[in-house]
Amino acid sequence: MSTQKDPSVCFFRPNGKSMRREIRVIALVLAAWLVAIIGSQFAVFLLAHTTQGASLSRWTFFNLPIPFWLTGQFLPLWFIIICAVFNIWMDRHAGRDLDGTLRFRVSADKTRGE
Amino acid sequence: MGESTVKLLPLAIVFGLFSLFIISGLRTRKRQASEYGFAGGYTGRVGIGAAIASNWMSAASFLGLAGMFYLKGYFAMAYVVGWTGGYVLLLVLMASQIRRFGKYTAPDFVGFRYDSQAARTLAAFISVIIAVIYSVAQFRGIALMVSWLFGIAYTPAVFIGASLVVSFVVISGTLGAARNQKLQYFVLIITFILPLMLLTRKLGYFWLLPQFGYGAAINDLQQQFGFAWSQPFTSESLLAWFALCFSLMFGTAGLPHVLSRFYMVPGIRDARWGVVWGLFFIALIYWSAPAYGILARLFEAKNGIAFDAANLASADTVVLSAALNGGLPAWVTGLLVAGGMSAAFSTVAGLMLTGSASFSYDIYPRLIKPKATEVDKVYASKGFFLLLAVAAMLLALQPTRLMIAEIAAMAFALAGNTIFPAFLLGIWWGRANAAGVITGMLAGMAITFAPFVFGDSIPLLSLLFPITSSAFLGAPLVIAIMITVSLLTAPPSVEIRSFLSRNVHDCPED
Numbered sequence: 001m002s003t004q005k006d007p008s009v010c011f012f013r014p015n016g017k018s019m020r021r022e023i024r025v026i027a028l029v030l031a032a033w034l035v036a037i038i039g040s041q042f043a044v045f046l047l048a049h050t051t052q053g054a055s056l057s058r059w060t061f062f063n064l065p066i067p068f069w070l071t072g073q074f075l076p077l078w079f080i081i082i083c084a085v086f087n088i089w090m091d092r093h094a095g096r097d098l099d100g101t102l103r104f105r106v107s108a109d110k111t112r113g114e
Numbered sequence: 115m116g117e118s119t120v121k122l123l124p125l126a127i128v129f130g131l132f133s134l135f136i137i138s139g140l141r142t143r144k145r146q147a148s149e150y151g152f153a154g155g156y157t158g159r160v161g162i163g164a165a166i167a168s169n170w171m172s173a174a175s176f177l178g179l180a181g182m183f184y185l186k187g188y189f190a191m192a193y194v195v196g197w198t199g200g201y202v203l204l205l206v207l208m209a210s211q212i213r214r215f216g217k218y219t220a221p222d223f224v225g226f227r228y229d230s231q232a233a234r235t236l237a238a239f240i241s242v243i244i245a246v247i248y249s250v251a252q253f254r255g256i257a258l259m260v261s262w263l264f265g266i267a268y269t270p271a272v273f274i275g276a277s278l279v280v281s282f283v284v285i286s287g288t289l290g291a292a293r294n295q296k297l298q299y300f301v302l303i304i305t306f307i308l309p310l311m312l313l314t315r316k317l318g319y320f321w322l323l324p325q326f327g328y329g330a331a332i333n334d335l336q337q338q339f340g341f342a343w344s345q346p347f348t349s350e351s352l353l354a355w356f357a358l359c360f361s362l363m364f365g366t367a368g369l370p371h372v373l374s375r376f377y378m379v380p381g382i383r384d385a386r387w388g389v390v391w392g393l394f395f396i397a398l399i400y401w402s403a404p405a406y407g408i409l410a411r412l413f414e415a416k417n418g419i420a421f422d423a424a425n426l427a428s429a430d431t432v433v434l435s436a437a438l439n440g441g442l443p444a445w446v447t448g449l450l451v452a453g454g455m456s457a458a459f460s461t462v463a464g465l466m467l468t469g470s471a472s473f474s475y476d477i478y479p480r481l482i483k484p485k486a487t488e489v490d491k492v493y494a495s496k497g498f499f500l501l502l503a504v505a506a507m508l509l510a511l512q513p514t515r516l517m518i519a520e521i522a523a524m525a526f527a528l529a530g531n532t533i534f535p536a537f538l539l540g541i542w543w544g545r546a547n548a549a550g551v552i553t554g555m556l557a558g559m560a561i562t563f564a565p566f567v568f569g570d571s572i573p574l575l576s577l578l579f580p581i582t583s584s585a586f587l588g589a590p591l592v593i594a595i596m597i598t599v600s601l602l603t604a605p606p607s608v609e610i611r612s613f614l615s616r617n618v619h620d621c622p623e624d
Contacts, residue, residue, distance in 0.1 A: 007611045008544030015621040022619075026206045033202045037195060037359065041352060044188075048346040063320055063329030067346045071191040072404055073325070076198040076397040083205050083390045090210075091383060
């Protein structure tokens with residue numbers, strides 16, 4: 001935890017309930033992002049380099065071979081999904097925090113910041 | 115594509131489209147004041163998304179990506195994943211925090227966060243280099259299109275293309291035409307997908323969703339012609355794929371003209387949801403791009419045209435050659451060329467304006483004329499814009515072994531090695547200081563360019579930091595350097611650390 005003497009923010013030592021919750025969600029999203037990329041490519045690699053995989057990778061789903069599906073179609077879609085989930089969580093989470101704080105700065109534009 | 119005649123109908127479509135952009139830009143300018151009132155609503159977020167996507171789409175996406183599929187098959191998926199996955203990093207780690215900083219450019223952010231004019235000037239210098247490299251890729255794309263349109267050789271096409279870009283920016287600027295990015299994205303998506311639907315329909319594939327329909331072409335190429343180049347990891351290793359993919363992702367989260375999208379959006383929620391919409395709009399193009407590369411190979415095989423891996427210019431225009439070899443009418447190829455040119459023009463205009471702004475506000479008054487007035491800065495900006503255009507044009511004239519997408523990837527690698535670590539630590543680690551960021555950014559530049567200079571004499575450098583993928587190992591290394599140097603030197607001021615804690619991360623005051 002940071003102390004009164006050191007106000008430094010650190011991703012791995014979040015300060016306060018709000019930041020802790022936010023970082024937990026960020027870590028989950030990044031894990032979902034990383035596992036999907038690495039996992040899908042190892043799967044594709046195995047499909048391309050094993051005998052059983054070679055026969056599997058000849059299968060097509062909706063015209064496309066499985067490796068093209070996994071990487072070209074599914075991964076971008078997965079990124080959109082996890083970004084949307086992150087935003088939904090942040091909308092609810094940030095909305096709750098804002099009720100309890102007056103510290104949030106409203107910048108020069110006329111619309112409310114959040 | 116070697117016909118040396120002017121293609122009148124496609125040329126008319128290109129000029130018509132650019133006139134439409136200018137006219138709608140003039141209308142947008144008049145409406146803008148009232149539209150801002152609704153900017154926080156649902157339409158606003160879709161609009162921000164369209165702006166993010168049209169800002170993003172360049173010749174590298176429109177032409178280069180298909181060219182990479184044509185040459186390297188599955189390996190090019192690293193571009194699709196890298197250029198979409200980077201937005202996840204951007205959203206969760208940066209978008210709303212950048213908005214809370216309230217700074218307007220990448221050098222502005224670095225200068226404020228690290229409380230250092232030297233860091234700010236260095237960031238401006240890097241932004242300019244990124245703008246030049248990225249513009250070279252666009253100029254190549256524009257020149258290839260101009261070369262086809264006018265039936266002329268590549269070299270004069272570079273000069274004509276550069277003159278057209280400068281003229282377009284000057285005319286738009288003089289008339290005060292705003293960029294109508296929603297219209298621009300709409301045009302891009304139509305000009306990219308419609309020809310693809312017509313091509314897949316001609317081949318008898320599932321044309322309603324050509325993003326899936328092209329799969330049949332992969333099978334046909336294998337069964338009828340014995341082509342297996344599109345199979346995973348046949349030409350490049352899994353590690354090379356990861357290196358390129360992650361380098362592009364780090365670069366996406368570090369490109370100044372991409373980050374600048376988040377400085378001025380009306381609200382933080384809009385900034386976040388704008389990213390999701392932007393990613394969806396970008397994915398619509400990337401789901402489709404592989405199809406052009408695969409179909410181009412199929413049409414060539416069917417027409418008995420021999421595949422030439424060494425002809426990079428031909429590979430970079432496969433979007434066009436697919437349409438031509440597929441026998442699409444001239445107006446459809448005209449639409450494709452118009453879409454490609456509008457993507458390249460808008461990107462190059464945005465990059466050069468950002469680059470010249472960085473020069474005139476961050477470099478010129480600090481290093482060249484300390485007492486520069488606002489008028490001086492405006493002239494410096496205009497002069498530097500022309501200088502940037504000339505520099506990018508001269509570089510585009512140089513013979514290269516790199517495809518459009520690979521030149522763009524170099525710009526991403528530089529951004530990933532310099533700006534990305536500066537922003538990441540600047541936002542998430544209060545202890546990062548000016549000495550750390552300056553050392554880190556200099557190390558990032560060295561990592562990006564060392565393989566060019568010493569790559570032949572020290573092969574290990576090219577192995578560890580390949581020119582298109584150097585940020586894979588480079589970015590973590592720069593982050594480690596920034597952390598080490600920051601810890602060895604004095605922490606940033608309490609004001610900056612408190613600002614980061616209270617205003618950016620909403621931490622409670624102890």
